Amino acid sequence: MRLLALVPILAILAACAGAPPRRDAADPEALLERAIAAAGGERALDRARSLxxxxxxxxxxxxTTIPLRVRTRVRPFASAHSTSWRRDETPPRPRQMRIDATGGELVLPDGTRRPxxxxxxxxxxxxFAVYxxxxxxxxxxxxxxxAPLPxxxxxxxxxxxxxxxxxxxDLHFAPDGRLAVLTNRVPAADGNGEVTQRFLFDGTVEAAGVRWPRRLRIEHDGAPYFELRIERFEVSP
Known part of the structure; x- marks a missing residue:
């Protein structure tokens, strides 16, 4: 009888041993505070309103892969100004893009401005809202x-x-607290539907106490789309 009584207990123990480990979602508030600390802390980030x-x-x-040199200034959720030129062009022929609350503008290499x-x-x-x-x-x-994610x-x-x-x-964080991956969906640039984006971050560049990813890669619908390697980084209030 004792052996029979042990059967259910042994079955439960065996099931627990064979079950995969739980993948519980972490507390979002604790994750966010840890990420803020890893990025330089509240005081440094608060002074970094312009990047x-x-x-x-x-x-x-x-x-096709297009090699670029880029110079960008962003005031998140407010404005952005980016200048880029091909690294294989001599002399450089810079193109500009500006966005603010009133709309957007393109400036071509010959100086022509277009909405x-x-x-x-x-x-x-x-x-640019991602920044x-x-x-x-x-x-x-x-x-x-x-909300927590698994x-x-x-x-x-x-x-x-x-x-x-x-x-x-969706934001996922590395073991040291830094932001590692961001996934979202955005309107396609040609107006045809939406694109699923995956941002991958690694390395560190620092300015005024703010620690920012040195390298940023973007995938569109699972395919490589853009890669940026930051050489100089500045922040201001």
Missing amino acids: SWEGEAEVHAGT MPEPMLRHERAQ GLMRLLPLREAGVRR PDAQGRPGIRVEHPLAPPA
Whole structure:
């Protein structure tokens, strides 16, 4: 009888031993505070309301890779100004893109100014809004919804963020607290539907106490789209 009584207990123990480990979602508030600390802390990030960088980039368009030099200044959720030129062009022929509350503008190498097409403007606004999420402090603001996510395939904990000025995004964090991956959906630049984006961050560049990813890679619908390697990084109030 004692052996029979042990059967259910042994069955339970065997089931527990064979079950995969639980992948519980982490507390979003604790994750966010840890990420803020890893990025330099609240005081440094609060002073970094304007972000500027210069570096090298590649745009992947099908089988073509376009090598660029870029110089960008962003005031997240407010304005952006980016200048780029091909690294294989001599002399350089810079192109500019400006976005603010009133709309968007393209400046061609010959100085011609053109209004940014509306589908492109919607796409670029959504793109540049990501830098506001990367700054992390805006994720604390009133009206922002935060929800826990289960760990991703690499075991990185995550947060689902809905900010009124950015597309909803899933953020996953490295073991040291730094933002590692951001996924969202944005309007396609040509106006045809939406694109699923995956941002991958690694390395560190620092300015005025703010620690920012040195390298940023973007995938569109699973394919390489853009890569940026920051050489110079500055912040200002």
